Amino acid sequence: MYTIPGPGKYVREAGLLEEVGSYIKEFGDSALFIGGKTALSVVETKVKNSLDNDKVENKGFEWYGGECSWSQVERLSQIVQEKKPQVIVAVGGGKAIDTVKAVAYAVKLPVLAIPTIAATCAPATPIAIMYDDEGTFIEISHRSKAPSVVLVDSDVIAKASHRFLVAGIGDTLAKWFESSVSVKKSQPTALNRSAVKLANELYHLLLEKGPSAVETIKQGRVDQSVNDVIDSIILISGSVSGYGGDDCRTAAAHAIYSGLTIFPEIHDTYHGEIVAFGILSQLVLEGRSEEEIRELIAFYQKVELPYTLEDMAVKDLTPEDWKRLGEVTVEIEDMANMPFAVTPDMVVHAVQGADQIGRKVKQQ
Structure with a gap:
């Protein structure tokens, strides 16, 4: 018998984005952020400051593509292989985070999750809900990696709809x-x-x-x-x-x-x-x-x-x-x-x- 009960660590507090770099540093010295467009824009400034403070190389911010689909997973996996981060950070809601979890599984890298909304349990599970490129459900996939750390900034959650x-x-x-x-x-x-x-x-x-x-x-x-x-x-x-x-x-x-x-x-x-x-x-x-x-x-x-x-x-x-x-x-x-x-x-x-x-x- 074996089970994956959830993430390695869960942290929720106000202003947590200002400390993101220290959590990434536990897993590597460089990070690529992948997520929703709005979510990335919400976290980018504070995250960049935190990376600078903790001397974590910023490998950039990439849009996840809009759907948690295998074509997006393949596209993003290629970007990860080109940019060679040591850590991937998933930012946004359920589809964005599930997509990045599937990418992390494919490229065999640790993944941290920064949910910017509290709408699903995606940040704390090892599975990914997959859709086609038009948004129609396909499957529940186990080719997905549970986040090593989930970082919830309650200030960010409060500002969302x-x-x-x-x-x-x-x-x-x-x-x-x-x-x-x-x-x-x-x-x-x-x-x-x-x-x-x-x-x-x-x-x-x-x-x-x-x-x-x-x-x-x-x-x-x-x-x-x-x-x-x-x-x-x-x-x-x-x-x-x-x-x-x-x-x-x-x-x-x-x-x-x-x-x-x-x-x-x-x-x-x-x-x-x-x-x-x-x-x-x-x-x-x-x-x-x-x-x-x-x-x-x-x-x-x-x-x-x-x-x-x-x-x-x-x-x-x-x-x-x-x-x-x-x-x-x-x-x-x-x-x-x-x-x-x-x-x-x-x-x-x-x-x-x-x-x-x-x-x-x-x-x-």
Whole structure:
């Protein structure tokens, strides 16, 4: 048995960007930064100063390409081989960080992660979620390297749009709903039992502190509720996957997320926002009561998560669209983690059912 529980070190504090050089220095004397355009622009000045102070050679700042795709991984791997840094630093959100983790695996270099938003657990996991160049989900790849260090500057997180934190809450809620069903197919062990307990604690913590954290981050401030939610989204959520491994993976909520990405109009909706709707659909798929689903929607309303298809700009689907959604979704590997077989018709019924409940809530 072996598992990769997460990053080697996790540090979260205000003003941390000013100390980045000292953390890089533990792994090498030169660094190449790869990330999102906005993310790189946010960190560049402070990072350059820190590199100078700690005498770390700056090998430059490269855009990751906009999609976590194999073509971008290949392109960036060639750039790394040309520039020959000793350390790679991933900067930005989930797609950027996953891309760089895949590059680090390919070129066999240590990777540090600087998330500039708290929207997914990508900085704290050893896997990469891969898409094609148009943004349609392809696979969950293990050709990816867990960061040696995750550096979270809470000042940077606070300056980002509150929607990113909301999306992170949606993605993290799924840890409980998905791990609690995916683990049913496995023999109970110390690791998977602990992972599910941790996921349940995350769920309750987000219910308790999520609304306050969102209101605080809207004001560009950080308090303990914000810190707790940041840590939950990035580190603790990633630890559920780390401890639970293949027993506690994503399930129908993420499969439905991936299926919905076939519709281009949804690409302006963030990953965790779509996953949140996927949770509602999974609950319908499981046969949960409408009352239970409405209770979760009530929380969604407090933190501004979407709970209808129209909230995500998806509307006027044709019968052919629905057929394609069902067929694509059941082929997503996440769906195989459900404790029962799922057909395309069941997916369509679940998504339509969740949307119908959401629309009824809106009409009240």
